[in-house]
Amino acid sequence: MTKLQSFTEKVRVVVSQIPHGKVLTYQEVAKLAGNSKGARAVGNILNKNRDPKVFCHRVIRSDGKVGGFAFGTAKKIAKLKSEGLQIDGCGIVK
Numbered sequence: 001m002t003k004l005q006s007f008t009e010k011v012r013v014v015v016s017q018i019p020h021g022k023v024l025t026y027q028e029v030a031k032l033a034g035n036s037k038g039a040r041a042v043g044n045i046l047n048k049n050r051d052p053k054v055f056c057h058r059v060i061r062s063d064g065k066v067g068g069f070a071f072g073t074a075k076k077i078a079k080l081k082s083e084g085l086q087i088d089g090c091g092i093v094k
Contacts, residue, residue, distance in 0.1 A: 007033060011042050066087065
């Protein structure tokens with residue numbers, strides 16, 4: 001990443017590199033993008049994303065719950081399950 005990248009661009013790069021079947025929290029993405037206090041901003045950035053190469057469904061809350069998704073929580077859960085993640089009523093089961 002270059003210094004010229006905005007926080008939004010850094011978030012998009014980090015999220016686009018999350019491997020299939022893995023998740024990061026909004027807080028982890030914020031830290032990796034260079035702003036440890038930017039978890040809420042990460043959520044706002046991802047809510048506006050429409051690029052299918054930026055895997056927003058792979059970003060979850062710190063408490064393990066799936067969190068929001070621009071296309072609906074049910075679709076996010078379905079995508080995560082299709083990648084082999086187990087989800088119960090409390091969130092992601094690791």
